[in-house]
Amino acid sequence: NAGVTQTPKFRVLKTGQSMTLLCAQDMNHEYMYWYRQDPGMGLRLIHYSVGEGTTAKGEVPDGYNVSRLKKQNFLLGLESAAPSQTSVYFCASRPFPGGGNQPQHFGDGTRLSIL
C-alpha cells in the first residue's frame, strides 16, 4: 500500500516560474489537503477538497491554485513562484465521514526552493 505519494520530492525554481505539485492517494479517501511547513510555523493549510470536483481555501491560499479532477489526485499549482513560497509542502488525505474524528494520512513532502 503506497498511501499518499507526492511528486516531486525536491524542486528548485527561479522566481516567476510555474510548477505543479502532484498528490496521489490509493485509500479511496474523500478529503484531501495541501499544507506548507516553515521553520517555527508548524503546518498551515493552503487549500483542501472534500470530494472530487470540489476545492476550498485554507489559511494561506494566496499564490496557489488547486484542482481535484479525480478522487485520487489533488494538484497544487504555483503560477508565478516567489521566494516566499520556499517551503516544504505536505499533502494529506482522510476518509469521510466523521468530521475531525478520522486521522489524516500524510505524504513525505515536497521540498521546494525558489531562487
Add this chain to the structure above:
Amino acid sequence: SQQGEEDPQALSIQEGENATMNCSYKTSINNLQWYRQNSGRGLVHLILIRSNEREKHSGRLRVTLDTSKKSSSLLITASRAADTASYFCATDAQGGSEKLVFGKGTKLTVNP
C-alpha cells in the same frame, strides 16, 4: 491562525526517561489529535482523544485532555532513541469541522 500551542518547543532527555509534552488550545473542540514527524518525513497519526474523554493510552503513549483548561498532554514512557521526532497536536472545531489546525510542535531528542 494556530489553535494549538505545544510546550516546550524543544525537549532533550536520556533514553529510558519519560517525556511530557503539553498542548493548549483556544476554542471548544470536538477532539484533539497527536502526530509525530520524523526528520524529513510526513506526519504520522499517534492518537485521538474525544472531548468527552479524559485519558487515553496506546502502548507507551498516554494522552490526557482537560477541556476546562483547554489543554492536553502527551506522555511517552521509557523513551527510546527512536522516539526522537517532532510532536504536534491538532484540533478541529466543535461540530465536526473537516479541517485540522496544527500547533507549532515540540522537538523531542532522546539521547542514547
